[in-house]
Amino acid sequence: MAQSTDSPRRVAVLGSGSWGTTFAKILADGGSSVAMWARRPELAREISQSNRNSDYLPGINLPRNIWASARLPEVLEGAEQVYLSVPSQSLRENLRIVREIIPEDALVVSLMKGVEKGTGARMSEVIRQELGLGGERVAVASGPNLALEIAKEQPTAAVVSSESIDTATAVAMTATNPYFRSFVNTDVIGTEFGGVLKNLIAVAIGIVDGVGYGENTKASIITRGLAEMTDFAVAYGARPETLSGLAGLGDLIATCESSLSRNNTAGRLLGQGYSYSEVIKQMNQTAEGLSSVAPVLELALAKGVQMPIVSQVAEVLAGTLNPRDIAPHLTTDELPQGE
Ligand SMILES: NC(=O)C1=CN([C@@H]2O[C@H](COP(=O)(O)OP(=O)(O)OC[C@H]3O[C@@H](n4cnc5c(N)ncnc54)[C@H](O)[C@@H]3O)[C@@H](O)[C@H]2O)C=CC1
Numbered sequence: 001m002a003q004s005t006d007s008p009r010r011v012a013v014l015g016s017g018s019w020g021t022t023f024a025k026i027l028a029d030g031g032s033s034v035a036m037w038a039r040r041p042e043l044a045r046e047i048s049q050s051n052r053n054s055d056y057l058p059g060i061n062l063p064r065n066i067w068a069s070a071r072l073p074e075v076l077e078g079a080e081q082v083y084l085s086v087p088s089q090s091l092r093e094n095l096r097i098v099r100e101i102i103p104e105d106a107l108v109v110s111l112m113k114g115v116e117k118g119t120g121a122r123m124s125e126v127i128r129q130e131l132g133l134g135g136e137r138v139a140v141a142s143g144p145n146l147a148l149e150i151a152k153e154q155p156t157a158a159v160v161s162s163e164s165i166d167t168a169t170a171v172a173m174t175a176t177n178p179y180f181r182s183f184v185n186t187d188v189i190g191t192e193f194g195g196v197l198k199n200l201i202a203v204a205i206g207i208v209d210g211v212g213y214g215e216n217t218k219a220s221i222i223t224r225g226l227a228e229m230t231d232f233a234v235a236y237g238a239r240p241e242t243l244s245g246l247a248g249l250g251d252l253i254a255t256c257e258s259s260l261s262r263n264n265t266a267g268r269l270l271g272q273g274y275s276y277s278e279v280i281k282q283m284n285q286t287a288e289g290l291s292s293v294a295p296v297l298e299l300a301l302a303k304g305v306q307m308p309i310v311s312q313v314a315e316v317l318a319g320t321l322n323p324r325d326i327a328p329h330l331t332t333d334e335l336p337q338g339e
């Protein structure tokens, strides 16, 4: 529901890459007044003065109710909701910089889809640890949300999750406009892990695409990948139906099907024979899946969850498995397993 333009809600978005900028547009088109933080002053100037972010969203005009600055205090001043969209591995260091200046009652919303290396923490856990917040102050937004399509105002749905349904609803109402609709749930674990895990399956899909395999291979990996995602997330307390929803199956379809996906693209390069370090050099945007593979496998091991597809992605990244040999099952399986 759009708010009245007489009293726009003041919100802040930290991170001016493709998703931070697109989400700022979603919020602004929903009626909020949006302040964005960009690390580079020249990018902040381009957003504020030209209503553009040409590096990340070429050809997109941003609404006038967005402004940007490289100075965090002025971006955060008076913000009722703070949306975070930096690379997952940099979240903790960024929170340590902002923790004294985030407004006391603000809701904090993660837009990120990674887990932290070393700790295996989900982004909402990192936020709660570093800002000392209760679950009712934190939300996550996820779903089939390829930034450029949404920036072009193509109709899209997402899900906002918080332990508090009131918080999820407040955020979802702010993140809703004529082309973007937010649903709500209270399964934060399932919603976050859905976003993390689909990235890993999208890397696998990219790999087999790069090798030249066709639709049977990809459909098999998507289907078995969803089973793997669900087993993992449920072992950590998620509700299985969340993985069949927008943050699970929905995002899995979008990311596995689209060449806009950076995870899918990184996988395709691996499948074409580039090494992990060559792929990293070629990617100029964040492909979260590459950093999440190791912590996800550690978490899986801790709960005794089998993740054959993710394990094979790890082997391709390590250069110990030929991309041609990646398959929707462990190649060492001898006995048929139940589906
Ligand atoms: N792009 C998309 O379609 C979507 C992305 N996401 C998630 O949003 C998060 C952000 O991704 P994108 O905006 O797409 O990435 P991006 O690569 O387009 O932008 C990342 C931004 O973070 C900045 N940055 C890099 N290192 C930083 C650091 N150490 N501290 C602070 N800022 C730093 C970069 O300068 C850039 O502005 C990821 O977790 C991604 O999975 C979620 C949904 C859709």
Ligand SMILES: O=C(CO)COP(=O)(O)O
Binding pocket: 113, 143, 144, 145, 146, 147, 199, 202, 251, 254, 255, 260, 261, 262, 263, 264, 286, 287, 288
């Ligand atoms: O999360 C996304 C779509 O929902 C974006 O996927 P990529 O990070 O692979 O581009």
